[in-house]
Amino acid sequence: MMNRELNRIAANIPPSGIRKFFDIVTTMEDAISLGVGEPDFDTPWHIREEGIYSLERGRTFYTSNAGLVELRQEICKYLKRRFDLDYHYDTEIAVTVGGSEGIDATLRTILNPGDEVLVPEPSFVCYKPCVSLSGGIPVPIALKVENEFRLTRAEVEEHLTEKTKAIILSFPNNPTGAIMTREDLQAIADVAIEKDLIVISDEIYAELTYGEEHVSIATLAGMRERTIVVSGFSKAYAMTGWRIGYVVAPAHFIDVLKIIHQYAIMCSPTTSQYAALEAAKNGDKDIEEMKGAYDQRRRLMVEYLNNMGLECFEPQGAFYVFPSIQSTGLTSEEFATQLLKSKKVAVVPGTAFGESGEGFIRCSYAYSVDELKIALERIEEFVAEIKENKSK
Amino acid sequence: MKEQLLYALENHSKRTVKDLAAMFGTSEDVISEELTQMEKERIICGYHALINWDKTNTDKVTALIEVRVTPQRGEGFDKIARRIYMFEEVKSVYLMSGGFDLTVIIEGATMKEVALFVGQKLAPLESVLSTATHFVLKKYKDYGVIFEEERKDERMAVTP
Numbered sequence: 001m002m003n004r005e006l007n008r009i010a011a012n013i014p015p016s017g018i019r020k021f022f023d024i025v026t027t028m029e030d031a032i033s034l035g036v037g038e039p040d041f042d043t044p045w046h047i048r049e050e051g052i053y054s055l056e057r058g059r060t061f062y063t064s065n066a067g068l069v070e071l072r073q074e075i076c077k078y079l080k081r082r083f084d085l086d087y088h089y090d091t092e093i094a095v096t097v098g099g100s101e102g103i104d105a106t107l108r109t110i111l112n113p114g115d116e117v118l119v120p121e122p123s124f125v126c127y128k129p130c131v132s133l134s135g136g137i138p139v140p141i142a143l144k145v146e147n148e149f150r151l152t153r154a155e156v157e158e159h160l161t162e163k164t165k166a167i168i169l170s171f172p173n174n175p176t177g178a179i180m181t182r183e184d185l186q187a188i189a190d191v192a193i194e195k196d197l198i199v200i201s202d203e204i205y206a207e208l209t210y211g212e213e214h215v216s217i218a219t220l221a222g223m224r225e226r227t228i229v230v231s232g233f234s235k236a237y238a239m240t241g242w243r244i245g246y247v248v249a250p251a252h253f254i255d256v257l258k259i260i261h262q263y264a265i266m267c268s269p270t271t272s273q274y275a276a277l278e279a280a281k282n283g284d285k286d287i288e289e290m291k292g293a294y295d296q297r298r299r300l301m302v303e304y305l306n307n308m309g310l311e312c313f314e315p316q317g318a319f320y321v322f323p324s325i326q327s328t329g330l331t332s333e334e335f336a337t338q339l340l341k342s343k344k345v346a347v348v349p350g351t352a353f354g355e356s357g358e359g360f361i362r363c364s365y366a367y368s369v370d371e372l373k374i375a376l377e378r379i380e381e382f383v384a385e386i387k388e389n390k391s392k
Numbered sequence: 393m394k395e396q397l398l399y400a401l402e403n404h405s406k407r408t409v410k411d412l413a414a415m416f417g418t419s420e421d422v423i424s425e426e427l428t429q430m431e432k433e434r435i436i437c438g439y440h441a442l443i444n445w446d447k448t449n450t451d452k453v454t455a456l457i458e459v460r461v462t463p464q465r466g467e468g469f470d471k472i473a474r475r476i477y478m479f480e481e482v483k484s485v486y487l488m489s490g491g492f493d494l495t496v497i498i499e500g501a502t503m504k505e506v507a508l509f510v511g512q513k514l515a516p517l518e519s520v521l522s523t524a525t526h527f528v529l530k531k532y533k534d535y536g537v538i539f540e541e542e543r544k545d546e547r548m549a550v551t552p
Contacts, residue, residue, distance in 0.1 A: 016552065018550055018551070018552050021550045022548065022549060022550040022551075025549040025550055026549060031549065033549040033550060035549055035550035035551070036547050036548070036549065036550065036551055037551040037552050038547060038551060040545070040547070124552060125552045126552075174552075292396065292399070296396075296400065296415035296416065297415070299414055299415055299416065299417045300411065300414045300415045303414040303417075304414065346549055346550055348550060352552070369404070369407075369411065369415070373411070
């Protein structure tokens with residue numbers, strides 16, 4: 001073997017805490033999983049059908065680097081219609097390979113070696129590695145359950161240094177289901193403006209809020225110029241496998257981002273772009289239907305989990321509940337491992353999303369009510385057995 | 393909530409009151425009350441199982457019959473429609489726009505049985521001008537449910 005040193009940063013990134021569970025679950029035959037981070041719905045047929053049609057028409061070419069003009073126009077209209085976001089299709093948007101590429105490209109756009117990025121946790125697994133791979137330094141902020149896992153101004157201030165360049169906001173949040181209201185965001189906007197920070201707002205779950213409407217921080221006064229919004233089609237339209245996301249931001253950000261995207265990716269898959277075009281144009285109704293179903297399951301989960309003694313605050317976004325398992329006396333990882341082994345139910349330990357996830361597990365409700373009920377019954381048995389053993 | 397409750401039941405009429413209460417964030421009493429009220433008002437007209445009879449040994453044929461009728465003074469189509477839908481063999485009756493007036497859906501054990509019903513009961517009715525019988529050969533999808541498709545969760549079991 002050649003004895004050459006590989007990229008130090010990449011080689012030193014620890015393996016994902018999720019991988020381990022995935023490996024065990026796949027060896028079990030009748031395991032039920034609440035571990036999935038994607039919708040259970042198929043992409044609505046009219047959207048799939050547009051993808052098929054684009055293939056039939058032989059549209060198998062590259063598109064422009066930033067994405068099909070029609071798609072960019074339609075996304076901009078959609079963002080205006082749904083979230084009151086104003087971006088120009090020609091200069092202020094790039095279509096990416098899922099939100100994930102959007103996050104990576106955004107970080108590579110703004111970071112220089114040594115720049116610090118505030119990463120509130122628990123949160124999606126890619127932020128810290130992507131910051132590191134871009135030469136930046138991730139600075140985790142441990143969010144607290146007593147704040148329902150919302151970010152506060154004080155928490156931001158505690159972690160500021162002169163090297164702080166940006167802050168990543170991901171609300172509605174995976175894994176906690178937390179959201180940030182306009183007032184919550186205003187407090188963060190104030191400090192961002194005061195300290196001249198860039199805000200990267202990952203709004204992939206924006207369509208999935210229950211009760212409160214989603215507010216984008218980019219719509220607050222003085223924030224548009226310093227906010228980069230990353231989103232995509234995966235969660236709202238059940239289009240995860242199509243890999244279509246986008247980044248919207250003022251032109252000076254997008255100009256540089258497009259350079260990175262152009263050389264790394266060239267363009268997003270063309271078939272997927274045509275399908276996404278149909279989704280953005282005619283998919284509002286699909287979103288409402290799926291959201292209605294998630295909302296019912298969400299309430300069912302919260303009710304059942306609280307009743308069995310796994311306390312959870314009411315998540316107002318995404319499709320996850322994040323119950324505390326502290327009453328069992330187990331760590332998150334012990335709980336998840338034992339639950340999987342004894343009851344064959346897979347959940348994800350909170351620690352997979354940052355150290356501050358200790359004491360919690362993530363349960364996805366992107367499953368049918370019938371599946372959820374079987375899983376909940378088994379979790380209830382498991383919790384009861386632990387409590388019995390403890391009292392012996 | 394009423395409408396949402398109906399949508400929830402339309403696809404899963406077996407949901408328990410307990411689960412519905414949890415799903416709608418309310419009490420079991422409220423759900424029971426709501427259901428009873430809607431049953432009374434005939435908004436909910438029944439709770440049915442959707443069965444793919446082709447998979448059983450029961451012989452069943454379904455026919456769709458286009459019926460042209462003469463509407464009656466003062467009664468319109470309602471009176472003749474009633475004459476038709478009161479027959480037990482008739483599963484559905486719809487008043488239509490377009491080339492004919494009533495769609496009548498009939499179920500019988502055999503084609504012959506259905507044909508006899510049309511010939512002996514339906515066609516001779518005074519206001520019936522003509523009938524055209526079409527037999528259903530295969531049901532692919534009924535009431536929004538695809539019969540043959542097997543649903544399998546092919547997602548990876550654990551993803552971020």
